[in-house]
Amino acid sequence: MMGNTKIDLNLFVVFDAIYSQQNLTRAAGVLHVTQPAVSSSLAKLRSIFGDPLFVRSPSGMSPTPLARQLITTVRESLKSLDNCVAARIGFDPATSNRTFRIHATENAELILLPGLLKQLVIQAPNTNLEVVFMDRREVPFELASGNVDLAIDAPLLSHPELVSQPLYADPYCCVMRNSHPLSKGAFGLNEFINSRHIHVSSRLSGSGHIDLALRSIGQQRRIALRLQHYGPLPALLSQSDFIAAIPSSIAKQWQLSSRALPFEAPKLELRWFCHKSVSHDPALIWFGELLSQVQQLTVNKATAPIKKPAR
Structure with missing residues (x-):
């Protein structure tokens, strides 16, 4: 004993x-x-x-x-x-060989990872990165156990043992193939509602930001195809008359036509989270600051107003 x-x-x-x-x-x-x-x-x-x-x-x-x-x-x-x-x-990124393990949504992966990897090579060439995705309900426990260092997720990920910082708020836009009939000319609420939509969500069911915004003005769209990942989306849009409402930062990575939404919709918000027991870890403080730098370099450029196609 x-x-x-x-x-x-x-x-x-x-x-x-x-x-x-x-x-x-x-x-x-x-x-x-x-x-x-x-x-x-x-x-x-x-x-x-x-x-x-x-x-x-x-x-x-x-x-x-x-x-x-x-x-x-x-x-x-x-x-x-x-x-x-x-x-x-302290923490010296130039000499550290630490491996950072983070949970990230697919939106965060597509928007932040390219810039993040570039900056890691420049500022911390000996560090490594592991990116995982898990059910949002598991994230607080994985952070508490130390299995994950940081999480990048929506504000819905809240827990009294977690601390967080905002990363960005990404407006939605509508994307379609470049030769789509709606890529030029009038694009109002009627055109949006009467189109066939592809909806991307990691969840198996439930409404997204766009559907909730439409519901608030008494409207509803037809979701003809629901996906859990963005990967197939460019190919599907380029070969059909379907359209999709997605974050602007992702839209500008693809060779697709973009139109501003013809109604008000909330932005996609993401934050980074860590457990309060490691909130003073110099390495994680540095990593969080690096994420903010990447956001400034990447997201702000990508979220510039969508220009209307020339007539």
Whole structure:
């Protein structure tokens, strides 16, 4: 039992590695130590807590209920210690080899990633980037556990343990093939409503910003095709008379005709989020500032007013 026992903090580093890898050999590889050293540390932890902590199962070393109870506290404590050290030594992007792992929506990937990669090569050439996408409900827990450093998402991602900063607000426009009958001339609400629309949303169902805006003025469009990703959209539009209402920053990346929406609609807002336990991490502060720089270089240019096609 623990009592007044003084505990080597390195044991908790081993605990975290075993929990993550569910295998003693893989944990040893991550920690760059021998497998017997990991086994010895696990034996000490078992003695301290009076619990096996991990038991063999078909999937590997499975955590016991006590280990599951401990992991969040252990990871938060280790992260806090890392932050204290980082705050003392600072962060030098020019020499850092850190890997940043972020959750990002597809909108953020399409709009920010090209500029972000360019700036990382210039300012932090030895850093790496991992971009993942997960259900919005999982993001706060992944940030709290340290599995994800930052998240770029809509303001809907709110949680009392998260801190955030605005990135940009992107207006919507309407895109179609360059030879589309509506690419020139009149383009009012009737033309918009009477067209067949492609709607892109990561969600399986539900209304988007455009539909809510139309509903507020008593109108409704026909969504003839619903997609979960933007990838097929340019090819589909270029070979049909369908139209699509999408963020302007994405529209200007493609060789399509763009028209301003003939009604008022809210902009697409994105923010970056991190867990409050790492909000003072110099590396993440730098990364957040870099995102803002990329936004200034990329989004502001892309969101300039859509010009009306020449008659």
